Amino acid sequence: MDCDKCGGAAVTHIAYSGLHLCEGCFSESVETRVRQRVREDGLLDESATPENPDTWVVGLSGGKDSVVLTRVLHDTFQEDSRVELVGLTIHEGIEGYRDASVEACRELVADLGLKHELVAYEEEFGVRMDDVATEDPEGMAPCAYCGVFRRDVLERYAEQLDADKLLTGHNLDDEAQTALMNFLEGDPAQIAKHFDASLGSFDDREAQETFVPRAKPLRDIPEKEVALYAHLNDLPAHITECPHASEAYRGEIADLLRELEENHPGTRHSIMAGYEQLAEAAADSLRGGADDLGDCDRCGAPTDRDVCRKCYLVDAVGGDVPAR
Ligand code: SF4
Numbered sequence: 255m256d257c258d259k260c261g262g263a264a265v266t267h268i269a270y271s272g273l274h275l276c277e278g279c280f281s282e283s284v285e286t287r288v289r290q291r292v293r294e295d296g297l298l299d300e301s302a303t304p305e306n307p308d309t310w311v312v313g314l315s316g317g318k319d320s321v322v323l324t325r326v327l328h329d330t331f332q333e334d335s336r337v338e339l340v341g342l343t344i345h346e347g348i349e350g351y352r353d354a355s356v357e358a359c360r361e362l363v364a365d366l367g368l369k370h371e372l373v374a375y376e377e378e379f380g381v382r383m384d385d386v387a388t389e390d391p392e393g394m395a396p397c398a399y400c401g402v403f404r405r406d407v408l409e410r411y412a413e414q415l416d417a418d419k420l421l422t423g424h425n426l427d428d429e430a431q432t433a434l435m436n437f438l439e440g441d442p443a444q445i446a447k448h449f450d451a452s453l454g455s456f457d458d459r460e461a462q463e464t465f466v467p468r469a470k471p472l473r474d475i476p477e478k479e480v481a482l483y484a485h486l487n488d489l490p491a492h493i494t495e496c497p498h499a500s501e502a503y504r505g506e507i508a509d510l511l512r513e514l515e516e517n518h519p520g521t522r523h524s525i526m527a528g529y530e531q532l533a534e535a536a537a538d539s540l541r542g543g544a545d546d547l548g549d550c551d552r553c554g555a556p557t558d559r560d561v562c563r564k565c566y567l568v569d570a571v572g573g574d575v576p577a578r
Pocket residue numbers: 346383396397398400401496497498499500
């Protein structure tokens with residue numbers, strides 16, 4: 255089959271657009287969509303200068319998503335010194351899993367010449383995820399602890415690194431799954447949170463004083479295309495699954511979406527188009543302002559309880575609460 259853009263040999267067929275694309279045209283189409291998303295989200299602060307650049311901290315796990323995101327952003331802005339990229343990698347303490355992906359991160363940042371910060375749960379909280387998963391004092395899935403610890407590290411280190419934006423590599427499948435899960439769980443507050451966590455904080459000055467604004471520039475790119483981009487561009491992505499991965503419900507939703515997308519190409523895009531509007535409306539009507547948050551009695555982090563969820567869980571697993 256020929257590439258619909260240049261007539262070369264096609265390597266893929268994109269069902270939702272109907273296009274057959276060769277290696278070069280496919281990579282270009284991924285890069286164009288990421289750049290378009292960066293523009294549409296207004297990610298680059300127009301007042302940034304080479305002397306006072308916009309600092310974007312990228313959550314870099316070494317998996318395909320964050321590796322592709324880092325590489326595309328680097329290629330886009332390498333000639334533009336108004337943007338400074340910093341990779342932030344978290345080591346959860348998971349034997350036989352994280353060491354290899356940390357290596358992938360090191361290889362990538364060395365190759366691209368980026369600043370890189372590596373943070374381990376063991377040093378931050380005095381615990382390793384392998385032990386948390388075994389002891390499990392709260393009777394929860396390992397990811398429920400791990401997600402809270404990760405969010406805390408990302409937010410704290412984004413602040414310490416003077417980040418203007420915190421970027422993560424969530425792709426279209428991740429986002430459509432979360433949207434559908436939030437919807438099926440019938441929880442508008444969660445839908446509002448999803449909006450605030452990725453789409454709505456750039457214009458909200460009040461929120462910006464409390465949190466570093468977040469962005470997900472890969473959110474228009476399906477997972478399969480991210481994987482193909484990493485493969486075709488020979489990126490050092492690590493693909494093993496975490497041994498504690500346990501989000502069974504998300505797996506069911508992923509299967510459902512896969513089937514829907516196969517029968518009705520474009521389903522994920524249309525879910526997100528409607529969901530983003532819905533989420534914005536939910537955020538407008540349900541959001542308490544940043545003013546409604548107090549400080550955690552233990553660590554000082556913004557929270558709507560006396561002690562934040564992170565401090566509660568760190569205590570439960572017998573760890574140490576880090577100073578903010
Ligand atoms: Fe943590 Fe769960 Fe991700 Fe493993 S799969 S790194 S336990 S959040």
